[in-house]
């Protein structure tokens with residue numbers, strides 16, 4: 001698919017079909033995503049692919065409202081990065097975005113669920129997820145990406161949504 005079409009088609013999908021995503025597809029998506037640029041080429045991002053329904057349900061319970069899409073998602077990718085990198089957050093965000101774009105190319109859909117700096121009932125969501133999937137101490141969790149075959153239809157984006165006033169030339 002042409003990149004521009006992928007960008008238009010990428011929407012946050014929060015309802016997924018009860019259909020497994022082939023392991024090879026998941027490996028292909030994460031491998032390509034890990035080619036994303038990173039500060040000083042430090043490549044601090046590591047991913048945990050979760051397909052175990054019980055574990056996905058536990059992750060969902062760390063932020064039940066905002067992670068509602070994990071109720072039907074057959075896959076949850078936990079996006080983590082080594083916090084010793086000064087650009088870990090940026091690097092992890094780019095990888096997460098690549099995953100979302102690659103998903104579209106495979107006829108899949110996704111939704112970003114934010115974990116870092118979020119809390120639920122007084123508990124830090126990123127730490128809860130870290131414990132659930134046994135992420136080492138020196139890694140931070142930025143977000144989780146719910147992934148699967150879409151079970152809802154959303155209009156693709158289009159360029160009329162873009163506010164021209166947000167584009168500045170030479171000076172603001």
Ligand SMILES: Cc1cc2nc3c(=O)[nH]c(=O)nc-3n(C[C@H](O)[C@H](O)[C@H](O)COP(=O)(O)O)c2cc1C
Nearest residue numbers: 010011012013014066067068069111112113114115
């Ligand atoms: C940094 C970030 C955090 C987000 N956190 C959540 C979240 O916790 N739960 C959720 O359902 N969607 C989340 N989203 C998805 C946004 O709500 C969504 O991208 C936005 O409404 C635009 O819709 P679209 O993705 O269909 O273009 C997040 C997106 C980003 C980029």
